Amino acid sequence: MSEDKKSLDLQQRKERIYFGGGKKAIEKQKAMGKMTARERIIALLDEDSFYEYDIFVEHDSHDFGMQDKELPGDGVIIGTGDICGSPVAVFAQDFTVAGGSLGFMHARKITKIMDYALNMRIPLIGINDSGGARIQEGVNALAGYGEIFFRNTLSSGVIPQISVILGPCAGGAVYSPALTDFVFVVDNISKMFITGPEVIKTVIGEEITGEELGGARVHSELTGNAHFFAHSEDECFGQIRQLISMIPANNTHKAEKVQPAAPLAEFDITKIVPDDPTMPYDVRDVIKALVDDSEFVEVMELFAANMVIGFGRVNGETVGFVANQPAAMAGVLDCDSSDKAARFIRFCDAFNIPIITLVDLPGYLPGINQEHAGVIRHGAKLLYAYSESTVAKITVVLRKAYGGGYIAMGSRHLRSDFVFAWPHAEIAVMGPEGAANIIFRKEIMEAENPAEMRQQKIQEYKEKFANPYVAAAKGYIDAVIAPEETRKCIEHALRVSKDKNAGRPKKKHGLPPF
Amino acid sequence: MSEEKDYDILVTIDGEYKTRFIKSYCNRKPWHKVTPQEVESFMPGQILEICVKVGDTVKKGDELILFKAMKMNNHIKAAVDGKVKAVNIAVGDNVPKGVVMIELE
Numbered sequence: 001m002s003e004d005k006k007s008l009d010l011q012q013r014k015e016r017i018y019f020g021g022g023k024k025a026i027e028k029q030k031a032m033g034k035m036t037a038r039e040r041i042i043a044l045l046d047e048d049s050f051y052e053y054d055i056f057v058e059h060d061s062h063d064f065g066m067q068d069k070e071l072p073g074d075g076v077i078i079g080t081g082d083i084c085g086s087p088v089a090v091f092a093q094d095f096t097v098a099g100g101s102l103g104f105m106h107a108r109k110i111t112k113i114m115d116y117a118l119n120m121r122i123p124l125i126g127i128n129d130s131g132g133a134r135i136q137e138g139v140n141a142l143a144g145y146g147e148i149f150f151r152n153t154l155s156s157g158v159i160p161q162i163s164v165i166l167g168p169c170a171g172g173a174v175y176s177p178a179l180t181d182f183v184f185v186v187d188n189i190s191k192m193f194i195t196g197p198e199v200i201k202t203v204i205g206e207e208i209t210g211e212e213l214g215g216a217r218v219h220s221e222l223t224g225n226a227h228f229f230a231h232s233e234d235e236c237f238g239q240i241r242q243l244i245s246m247i248p249a250n251n252t253h254k255a256e257k258v259q260p261a262a263p264l265a266e267f268d269i270t271k272i273v274p275d276d277p278t279m280p281y282d283v284r285d286v287i288k289a290l291v292d293d294s295e296f297v298e299v300m301e302l303f304a305a306n307m308v309i310g311f312g313r314v315n316g317e318t319v320g321f322v323a324n325q326p327a328a329m330a331g332v333l334d335c336d337s338s339d340k341a342a343r344f345i346r347f348c349d350a351f352n353i354p355i356i357t358l359v360d361l362p363g364y365l366p367g368i369n370q371e372h373a374g375v376i377r378h379g380a381k382l383l384y385a386y387s388e389s390t391v392a393k394i395t396v397v398l399r400k401a402y403g404g405g406y407i408a409m410g411s412r413h414l415r416s417d418f419v420f421a422w423p424h425a426e427i428a429v430m431g432p433e434g435a436a437n438i439i440f441r442k443e444i445m446e447a448e449n450p451a452e453m454r455q456q457k458i459q460e461y462k463e464k465f466a467n468p469y470v471a472a473a474k475g476y477i478d479a480v481i482a483p484e485e486t487r488k489c490i491e492h493a494l495r496v497s498k499d500k501n502a503g504r505p506k507k508k509h510g511l512p513p514f
Numbered sequence: 515m516s517e518e519k520d521y522d523i524l525v526t527i528d529g530e531y532k533t534r535f536i537k538s539y540c541n542r543k544p545w546h547k548v549t550p551q552e553v554e555s556f557m558p559g560q561i562l563e564i565c566v567k568v569g570d571t572v573k574k575g576d577e578l579i580l581f582k583a584m585k586m587n588n589h590i591k592a593a594v595d596g597k598v599k600a601v602n603i604a605v606g607d608n609v610p611k612g613v614v615m616i617e618l619e
Contacts, residue, residue, distance in 0.1 A: 203525055206545065278587045329557055330586030362585040367558055367611060400585065431585050 017055055017072040021096030029096050034167060034189060035233055037077050037094035040127055044090070044237045045081035052079040054112065060104040064136045071097050074106040075130075078113040080122070083244045086256075089117035092127035095167050100130035102173065103137045107144020114151040121250035123160040125240065128177060129167030145172045152179035157350040159250045162240060165190040165226070166233060168210075178225060181347055182243065182299070185216035185226040186236050192219055192226075220302040224336060227299050242297055246311045246318050247351055254352045255318035264294040269483045273360070273398050275424055280326045283308055283358060286398065287321050290314065290356075290487050296321070300340055306330070307337035309344040311353070315491045320348035323358035324409065326399075332365040333405050335378040342381035342512075349389035354494055357395040357410030362431065363403040379408065380513040386414040388510060392497035394490055397421040397468065397477070403430050412476045417500065418493040420486070421468035421477045428465040432458045435465070550593035553616040559583025561607045566616070570598045578616055579603075592618065 020026060020036060029036055035043065041050055059074045061067065075097035080089050091113050093100040110126070117124035133141035155161055156179065163177035164184045169192045177183045177192070185192075193214035200206050200213070212218065219226035228243070230236035248255045267289035272281055288294040291312030298310035305328035310321055322341050324331035348355050364375060386393070386408070394417065395410040406427055410416045421427065429435065437444070440457040447453035464470075471477045481489055524533045563580035566572060572592045579590040596618030603615045 208545070212547070278582070278585060280586055280588060326586060330584035330588065332557070332584050365557060365584065369611060402585075433585075 014055065020072055020094050021098070025096035032189070034095070034129070036096060037092040037127065037129065040166065040233065040237075041077060041079070041081070041090055041092050043234065044125070044127075044240060045083060045088075046085065049082040050079055050090075051081065052077060054078055054109045057105050057109055059106070060140070061134065061136050066136045069098075071103075073097065074103060074109065075100050076106045076109050078109045080113075080116065083241050086122075086244065086249055087120070088123045088125055088244065089113050089120070090125045090127070093130045093167075095129040095131075098134065100167070101132060101134035102130055102141055102144055103134035104140040104144060106134070107141070107147060110144075111147045111151055114148065114155065117159055118151065118155045121159055121252070123162065123244060123247075123249055124155065124180075125162045125164065125244075126176065126180070127164045127166055128169045128173065129165075130173055131168060132171045132173055142172065145176070148176050149179060152176055156181075157251060160244075160247050160351065162243070164236065164240065165192055165216075166236075167191070170194070170196055174225075182227045183219070183225055184228045184230065184236050184240060185219055186230045186233055187216045189233070190216040190219070190226070217302075220300075222303075224300065224303040224340060226303075229302055243311075246297060246313070247353070251350055251352070257316045258292075258313065260313075260316040261292040263289050263291060263487070267294050269486060273422070273483070277400055277426060280330070282327045283323045283325045283331070283360065283398075286358060287312060287323060290490065291319075292316065299344060304334070304336035304340045306332055306334070307341050309341055314356075314487070314494060317354070317494060319354045319356050319490075319494070320344060321356050321358065322410065324361040324405075326360050329365070331361045332363065333361060333379060333382070333408060334365040334370055335373050335375050338375075338379045338382040338408070342385040345382075345385040345389055349385075349391050352391060354392035354394065354497065355389065355410070356490060357393070357416070359395060359397045359401045359406070359409040360399040361402070361405040361409065362400055363405040377513050379404070382408050383414065384510070384512045386410055386416075388504070388512070390500070390502045390504060392494060392500050393417050394493045395419045396486060396490075397425040397427060399425060400431075401425065401427045412478075415502070417497055418489070419477050420479050420481050420489055421472070422483055422486075423468065423480055425468040425480075426466035427468055427471040427477070432462040432466055436461045551596060551618040552614045553578060553590060553592075553618070555581070555583075555609045555611055555613045555615055557583050558608070558610050559588070561603050561605050561609065561615075562587060564601060564603070564605055566598050566601070568598050568601055572596060572598060572618065581615075590615075594618065 026036055055073055057074050059071045075094050076091055077094060078091045080087055091110050114124060161180035162182045163180045166186060166189055174192050191210045191214050197208050197210050197213055216229055220229040228239045230239055246255060267285055269289035272285045274281055287296050291314060296310055296312045300309060306325050308323045308325045311318055312321060345355055393410055407413060412419045436457040444450050444454045468477055468480050472480055521532045522535055524531045560582045561579060562582050565577045574592055574595050576592045577589050578592055581588045581590050599619040600617040603609060
């Protein structure tokens with residue numbers, strides 16, 4: 001009998017906590033179009049796979065009347081569960097409980113699940129929905145943030161870390177997501193900033209809404225803080241599940257291999273890239289013509305669209321793509337696109353995902369803005385990331401590869417393992433127009449008809465250098481291949497490099513230019 | 515140099531501080547709202563073709579300008595439906611980055 005009583009008591013205790021911040025707070029949360037923290041975890045994980053810990057933890061606030069308040073679970077839910085059958089660790093802040101504010105025990109719960117994730121070598125997913133530090137707890141709240149940042153850094157490159165912003169994430173709280181590998185945002189729900197609109201208005205006098213200052217679109221398009229943009233929470237959870245299914249659980253594994261499949265017939269690789277080098281096209285169609293089922297999971301789709309990055313599978317194996325996008329800003333390299341690609345390459349390298357680079361770029365973007373924005377420093381990140389990475393690297397020059405851009409985009413010189421070029425590739429130090437103007441400056445100036453002479457010299461340069469054979473003659477290109485052979489060559493290269501072992505000198509850590 | 519010239523007052527939410535300002539802080543531009551009605555040059559380039567004139571009605575996706583930049587002929591399309599209010603460029607113009615080339619209404 002007493003056993004029954006005890007289990008009833010347990011049930012009642014749990015239910016009180018399941019109720020979060022109460023009916024009113026939950027209604028308010030729903031009115032904003034948001035799910036509750038518990039609903040989110042259930043929507044994210046496989047059915048009935050969630051195991052919760054620290055449910056009875058109580059808060060540690062003793063001042064300003066807080067001692068009399070009950071904060072169920074101290075405003076955060078932690079636990080482990082499965083995504084597509086693989087275990088993950090999760091925490092979700094509960095905005096209905098004291099605005100999801102982070103106090104001492106709240107942070108302790110988060111750091112506990114972070115320690116679990118690191119020790120068990122499983123991915124960590126954090127759902128952020130919090131007003132910020134619990135001011136009543138003073139420096140204890142700040143200490144909590146610091147402990148979280150430290151663990152984010154420790155786990156970096158060991159387990160994949162994912163942050164989901166489903167509500168406000170302001171002040172110090174933004175730096176945990178910034179330290180993680182992938183940040184997911186939802187339109188009209190996510191808000192991230194260091195100082196909010198009220199503070200900006202008071203101090204600077206600038207007026208702006210929270211959405212315009214740090215909404216999902218801002219971070220997806222302008223700042224590059226967010227990696228995946230969704231229109232609804234459900235879509236967002238679908239994106240997370242898809243990503244988790246494609247990447248390994250930790251840095252000692254490779255991503256799980258799945259049943260191979262051919263690309264869809266509608267993506268005909270021989271018909272996508274126009275011969276005319278001034279004609280744009282969508283490089284994502286080339287990727288879709290190369291990957292299984294033409295399924296490409298693009299990362300940071302809206303930021304620096306002149307560089308495309310993302311995951312796909314070739315012959316069932318997960319690979320990372322880095323590709324210039326001629327359809328956006330001619331596919332130039334600039335500060336943002338270098339930064340975007342460099343970070344992605346380092347993720348792939350850390351988690352044993354081969355990197356496939358598709359090259360079609362005119363070079364670095366000239367301009368005062370770019371130079372003053374630090375294109376030297378940001379561009380160097382890309383060189384660093386390629387040179388440092390030891391996973392299998394396969395490069396295909398689709399069309400243009402000019403100047404510094406040729407070197408930066410996974411060239412042989414930065415230790416790509418396989419470098420292929422299509423027959424109409426142009427690999428040279430600069431474009432024919434620019435080169436002819438410099439080399440034949442005197443001839444053009446002294447000619448009777450300078451315009452005609454100029455055209456003639458451009459043609460001369462084009463014939464001599466705007467092809468892949470000069471580079472192939474030096475062995476910088478391993479093979480000149482027909483577009484339709486590309487997938488076969490990549491499959492073979494992946495098979496050959498399965499046990500690749502390319503060492504780098506031992507060091508404490510390198511010093512990438514960030 | 516006098517102290518007044520070297521130092522300025524920085525006001526934050528927590529109070530006032532006497533401080534030196536860095537160059538990039540002084541040179542920052544005020545924030546302005548981006549509107550899809552203003553078609554800006556997104557990088558320096560040359561105008562090859564202008565497909566619309568003042569008074570034309572355009573639909574989202576209609577081609578506005580053929581813009582040559584970085585060895586590529588970029589097709590610049592309307593982001594929204596509208597009427598062409600102003601064309602601030604001519605064929606052959608070399609435009610720097612950030613110029614409002616076409617205004618819609």
